[in-house]
Amino acid sequence: MAKLQAGYLFPEIARRRAAHLLKYPDAKIISLGIGDTTEPIPDVITNAMGERAHALSTIDGYSGYGAEQGEKKLRSAIAATYYADLGIEDSDIFVSDGAKCDISRLQVLFGSNVTIAVQDPSYPAYVDSSVIMGQTGLYQQDVQKYGNIEYMRCNPENGFFPDLSTVPRTDIIFFCSPNNPTGAAASRDQLTRLVKFAKDNGSIIVYDSAYAMYISDDSPKSIFEIPGAKEVAVETASFSKYAGFTGVRLGWTVVPKELLFSDGHPVAKDFNRIVCTCFNGASNIAQAGGLACLSPEGLKAMHDVVGFYKENTEIIVDTFTSLGFNVYGAKNAPYVWVHFPGRNSWDVFAEILEKANVVTTPGSGFGPGGEGFVRVSAFGHRDNIIEAARRLKQLYK
Amino acid sequence: MAKLQAGYLFPEIARRRAAHLLKYPDAKIISLGIGDTTEPIPDVITNAMGERAHALSTIDGYSGYGAEQGEKKLRSAIAATYYADLGIEDSDIFVSDGAKCDISRLQVLFGSNVTIAVQDPSYPAYVDSSVIMGQTGLYQQDVQKYGNIEYMRCNPENGFFPDLSTVPRTDIIFFCSPNNPTGAAASRDQLTRLVKFAKDNGSIIVYDSAYAMYISDDSPKSIFEIPGAKEVAVETASFSKYAGFTGVRLGWTVVPKELLFSDGHPVAKDFNRIVCTCFNGASNIAQAGGLACLSPEGLKAMHDVVGFYKENTEIIVDTFTSLGFNVYGAKNAPYVWVHFPGRNSWDVFAEILEKANVVTTPGSGFGPGGEGFVRVSAFGHRDNIIEAARRLKQLYK
Incomplete structure (x- = not known):
């Protein structure tokens, strides 16, 4: 146990998010960090x-x-x-x-x-x-x-x-x-x-x-x-x-x-x-x-939920692409892997949290090979995704 | 893993129960073996x-x-x-x-x-x-x-x-x-x-x-x-x-x-x-x-469920006591620990299953100190407990 470094990644992000809120109690934070689902579970389920x-x-x-x-x-x-x-x-x-x-x-x-x-x-x-x-x-x-x-x-x-x-x-x-x-x-x-x-x-x-x-x-x-x-x-x-x-x-x-x-x-x-x-x-x-x-209805309902998040993914991809970033993933997953060449992942994480009130996940939290990237999750209500896109455009325009 | 002996106790009992049913497909088995609850969960919960x-x-x-x-x-x-x-x-x-x-x-x-x-x-x-x-x-x-x-x-x-x-x-x-x-x-x-x-x-x-x-x-x-x-x-x-x-x-x-x-x-x-x-x-x-x-209603409901199983426990205790067995436990737990001095627990388990169609748990399954005992669980519908008591009285009269 003593070998483990700091906290497990996601609780650590939650801690930093809480610290940000303590500093800016009125911040309207949008979380595209931990890959946490946001849409209601279909009725049939x-x-x-x-x-x-x-x-x-x-x-x-x-x-x-x-x-x-x-x-x-x-x-x-x-x-x-x-x-x-x-x-x-x-x-x-x-x-x-x-x-x-x-x-x-x-x-x-x-x-x-x-x-x-x-x-x-x-x-x-x-x-x-x-x-x-x-x-x-x-x-x-x-x-x-x-x-x-x-x-x-x-x-x-x-x-x-x-x-x-x-x-x-x-x-x-x-x-x-x-x-x-x-x-x-x-x-x-x-x-x-x-x-x-x-x-x-x-x-x-x-x-x-x-x-x-x-x-x-x-x-x-x-x-x-x-x-x-x-x-x-x-x-x-x-x-x-x-x-x-x-x-x-x-x-x-x-x-x-x-x-x-x-x-x-x-x-x-x-x-x-x-x-x-x-x-x-x-x-x-x-x-x-x-x-x-x-069940047939359940499979259809799950397909719709997945489709909704995939639309979110496209919005995020378009946002970063339009800003000139290289993005990866997204096509086959609800995650957009955004490249910030030469930059420290936690610094980018902090910048986006501080200036756009958007929580992402620093790539280096997933291993040294993730350094220079942040993961942007597509799990979110549509209006939050659109608002996050707006803020990111403002930050990196 | 290779050090482990046979199966985990309760799956092993399930296996023996299934084998008994294969041999006697019409057997009306009553399970007082694995401590599995049988009564509905109160509505409030x-x-x-x-x-x-x-x-x-x-x-x-x-x-x-x-x-x-x-x-x-x-x-x-x-x-x-x-x-x-x-x-x-x-x-x-x-x-x-x-x-x-x-x-x-x-x-x-x-x-x-x-x-x-x-x-x-x-x-x-x-x-x-x-x-x-x-x-x-x-x-x-x-x-x-x-x-x-x-x-x-x-x-x-x-x-x-x-x-x-x-x-x-x-x-x-x-x-x-x-x-x-x-x-x-x-x-x-x-x-x-x-x-x-x-x-x-x-x-x-x-x-x-x-x-x-x-x-x-x-x-x-x-x-x-x-x-x-x-x-x-x-x-x-x-x-x-x-x-x-x-x-x-x-x-x-x-x-x-x-x-x-x-x-x-x-x-x-x-x-x-x-x-x-x-x-x-x-x-x-x-x-x-x-x-x-x-909640207050939930606590009351749980108390009633526990009380029901405690009544079952008394029926089981009375049954074995009337047959001259020494029994332990029961007062503070839903388990009756019945002594069969000098006998092998699995033999007693097999005897009760074979002759009374009642599943118990052999004491030795809980460690060598359990040899010579069987555990009888008080989790069961009341009519099953009464019927099991009747069969046990017939077996050991």
């Missing part, structure tokens, strides 16, 4: 959760402990909706209270004696949970990296996909696509190379597809679209950014039975044991919501 | 959850990510309801998705280089999560114990409280009171000794008070009733067995700011970091339910 809640007060509708792995119907609906024809079975799906929580349960599974690789930049929970589990060396201030973690640089020069020929073997490879924060989705060809790389090295890929529904082009929405991936990858996903479930808490992890440790022992068997020992299943009310999400 | 669910589909009622530590109102209500006058502040309360999950997060906090002590018998999640975290040695088949865990024997001879003069120092002491499975609640005098023991040894007590509302006598309901406990203990608790939240998932852990590691660093600071990195808060709908639980 909340109705199902309300019904489940009320049913719990009846003899027939009451249920106690559910299966730790999730309700059968929901596991089945997830497999059918997202993994049809990919050979993923209901029993490969582990329903959870969210991808971030599953990442930590996976880390508990892997233990302290593994080596990991992460995209640089990437979602900080991979590195921080790795540090907490004792997998890493000390933080090296000069390079802003922890020892014993392989940082796979992803930048505009390499199309945000690491040069695997320079990446040493690790036991575990965390790979997020569409990537948080860069917004880059790996292509089929790139993922095919990644799967081959993992297979050649005997590595396990932890593939985070929490933003897959935002993909607009033909990039794979699941690692399991790649032949052979079932033998090298687990995939973690979430309803958070599709249905506004950031507070409701519901996600899932796919652990294919084809994935084996080097001694031939199935990874799923151990993950199941972790889930049964360290977790008691997602809230049954949230699971009722998840099932409604995957 | 489900109404609040239904309302929160519906509010999430409105602009004003929507909320995304909540504080990882729980909603302020709920933290405040928990502190006021359960820890009034004990010096526990709102900020010491960490709301969670249940005590079992918090136990694993605490284990992640402690890491692999600690020694632990557990009551023997006790709830298996302490030992199993410890094995998973790599704190233990190999399982020793002859004594049915893991190496490097201190098993504090609790039996009728010592009034179910360990002889601390024979217990070696460990870093962590898991202590569950009222105990699952024995049903024994430690007295004020016993807990005072436990706190002194921890203080003298520089140990941290993880106090599991998930059944505190079942206490009928003057045993403390919180470790923090003992002077000095705030400097040596954390306490984990849950709505599961009070309001039927086993499937809804809501609990909390108290980490007093007075509790310091040996280097003076506050434990709460590190636990907060774990919660922020490995967890994203309990479901907001479940939290709305928790807040309703702590």
Whole structure:
């Protein structure tokens, strides 16, 4: 624990935001920082959760402990909706209270004696949970990296996909696509190379597809679209950014039975044991919501929510582009990755907060490879997005 | 992981129950095994959850990510309801998705280089999560114990409280009171000794008070009733067995700011970091339910639910007592701990399942000190409890 640097990124941003408000109590802050959903959950989904809640007060509708792995119907609906024809079975799906929580349960599974690789930049929970589990060396201030973690640089020069020929073997490879924060989705060809790389090295890929529904082009929405991936990858996903479930808490992890440790022992068997020992299943009310999400009406409603945020993304892209900035991501993710060449990310963060009352996320918070960038989230009410765009135009005109 | 013996206890019981049903498809099984609540959640609580669910589909009622530590109102209500006058502040309360999950997060906090002590018998999640975290040695088949865990024997001879003069120092002491499975609640005098023991040894007590509302006598309901406990203990608790939240998932852990590691660093600071990195808060709908639980009407309703299960407990106690068995627990917990001297717990479990179609829990599943006992849970519909009592009387008459 002592190795961890300062706070986890997002609570740190919340702290700085609060400090700003203390200084300027009347500031009308718009938050495009933490990727927090803002739009109401569609009725068809909340109705199902309300019904489940009320049913719990009846003899027939009451249920106690559910299966730790999730309700059968929901596991089945997830497999059918997202993994049809990919050979993923209901029993490969582990329903959870969210991808971030599953990442930590996976880390508990892997233990302290593994080596990991992460995209640089990437979602900080991979590195921080790795540090907490004792997998890493000390933080090296000069390079802003922890020892014993392989940082796979992803930048505009390499199309945000690491040069695997320079990446040493690790036991575990965390790979997020569409990537948080860069917004880059790996292509089929790139993922095919990644799967081959993992297979050649005997590595396990932890593939985070929490933003897959935002993909607009033909990039794979699941690692399991790649032949052979079932033998090298687990995939973690979430309803958070599709249905506004950031507070409701519901996600899932796919652990294919084809994935084996080097001694031939199935990874799923151990993950199941972790889930049964360290977790008691997602809230049954949230699971009722998840099932409604995957009904025809629910899928349509989620598609509309995603579409709304994608329109926001376009407004943000247009804003920065018109100001002459180079922006990345955005097409396949609700994040715009804006380049401020030569500048310090936290300085840019502070400048935008101080002068435009807009909260962003400093790129360096996602790893040293994020230095010189800020992540602008497209989660926001439309009028806030438009107002933020206006303020940013004023600031950088 | 390879050190773990067979399955986690309760999934193993579910497996044996399923095998029994396969053999006797028409068997009318009554489950008094896993301590799973059966009675509907009171309306006042489900109404609040239904309302929160519906509010999430409105602009004003929507909320995304909540504080990882729980909603302020709920933290405040928990502190006021359960820890009034004990010096526990709102900020010491960490709301969670249940005590079992918090136990694993605490284990992640402690890491692999600690020694632990557990009551023997006790709830298996302490030992199993410890094995998973790599704190233990190999399982020793002859004594049915893991190496490097201190098993504090609790039996009728010592009034179910360990002889601390024979217990070696460990870093962590898991202590569950009222105990699952024995049903024994430690007295004020016993807990005072436990706190002194921890203080003298520089140990941290993880106090599991998930059944505190079942206490009928003057045993403390919180470790923090003992002077000095705030400097040596954390306490984990849950709505599961009070309001039927086993499937809804809501609990909390108290980490007093007075509790310091040996280097003076506050434990709460590190636990907060774990919660922020490995967890994203309990479901907001479940939290709305928790807040309703702590309203005057909710408290009355929970009291009635607990009272109902306590009546069940009396029926079970009377049944076994009338058959000449020695029974323990029951007064302060929804569990009856029945002694079958000289017999193997799993044999008794199998006998009761085979001949009475009643599922119990074999005492040895909770540690070697549980050998010769079975735990009978009082969670059940009244007619099932009465029918189970009838069958047991027939079996053991």
